[in-house]
Amino acid sequence: MTAAASGARALVAGQLERLAAVGGPLASSSARDTMELAQHYTPGGLPTRARRRFRRDVLASYLDRQPEVPREGKAALLTAGPPGAGKSTALDELGLVMQGWRRLDADVVKDYLVADIVRSGYYDDLLSYQLADGQPILPAELASLTHRESVSILDDIRQECLRHGENILIEGTLSWAAYGAQLLGELVNRDYQDVTIVDVEVPVELARERALQRWWDGRQERIATGQGLGGRFTPASLIARAFPDPNDQHSVCAANARALFDSEAGSDFAVITLTVHDSTSGRLVIDTQQRRAGKLQP
Numbered sequence: 001m002t003a004a005a006s007g008a009r010a011l012v013a014g015q016l017e018r019l020a021a022v023g024g025p026l027a028s029s030s031a032r033d034t035m036e037l038a039q040h041y042t043p044g045g046l047p048t049r050a051r052r053r054f055r056r057d058v059l060a061s062y063l064d065r066q067p068e069v070p071r072e073g074k075a076a077l078l079t080a081g082p083p084g085a086g087k088s089t090a091l092d093e094l095g096l097v098m099q100g101w102r103r104l105d106a107d108v109v110k111d112y113l114v115a116d117i118v119r120s121g122y123y124d125d126l127l128s129y130q131l132a133d134g135q136p137i138l139p140a141e142l143a144s145l146t147h148r149e150s151v152s153i154l155d156d157i158r159q160e161c162l163r164h165g166e167n168i169l170i171e172g173t174l175s176w177a178a179y180g181a182q183l184l185g186e187l188v189n190r191d192y193q194d195v196t197i198v199d200v201e202v203p204v205e206l207a208r209e210r211a212l213q214r215w216w217d218g219r220q221e222r223i224a225t226g227q228g229l230g231g232r233f234t235p236a237s238l239i240a241r242a243f244p245d246p247n248d249q250h251s252v253c254a255a256n257a258r259a260l261f262d263s264e265a266g267s268d269f270a271v272i273t274l275t276v277h278d279s280t281s282g283r284l285v286i287d288t289q290q291r292r293a294g295k296l297q298p
Helices: 003-020 049-064 087-093 106-120 139-163 177-189 204-225 236-241 252-262
Strands: 075-080 102-105 168-171 194-201 271-278 285-292 295-297
Touching: 003 204, 003 236, 049 106, 049 139, 075 177, 075 252, 087 168, 087 194, 102 106, 102 139, 106 139, 139 168, 139 177, 139 204, 177 252, 194 252, 204 236, 252 271
Parallel strands: 075 168, 075 194, 102 168, 194 271
Antiparallel strands: 271 285, 285 295
């Protein structure tokens, strides 16, 4: 990257960081959140009839993306690791994505919601806001305003997949321990037998740079071609929250993944596996442990 491009990236990223801070119009807690719109949701948080129809359409379209997912496999794969860790790449390296999983990714749902944002006209003021590179805020840069609704819709999608006993790949960070415990409970209740947790750990500086460059590449592609939604921006502050201990390069996601593996709920599966893909030391270390019917395997 040239010095000029690097400088432009830093300036635009700084602007988006401020806009996404608490109190800003792009904050996930903003009144511009898609679940706060009176056109979509009642004050009690219930979707309007039109929004229920939209949510059903998103669910159906999402499932149509993978029409031939194996059912009754009773297997689940959960990812953990901070934003920018390279979880998809690690799954490829470990050879796990060729096994016929239904991929459950909130970022894909965000794309449906962002496209709806563009159609709605309710966010035209934000989409015309000029940034330091002379270009406006791009659609995907409003993705933080869809976070709550994307999680809610993905919950509905996941329940549909669990009901059919599909092999599922739940893509996420596991930065919130309670969410991981909820997922294990759902899998136990649906009689899933084989669970794999893959935690991908990288230094915080690398996670921040990867997330930043992925966003910038998406922004440049949209500006150059007019195609796509642009890149989703991940605030550096969000990544920093995944690393609460400045003396430890490992994220809180690692501790949560380990706690899930060791949990009492983990003993309810025929097999539960934890694989840690760790490059925090400067070299890649892959460690795998497994419990069968609650017993740790060497």
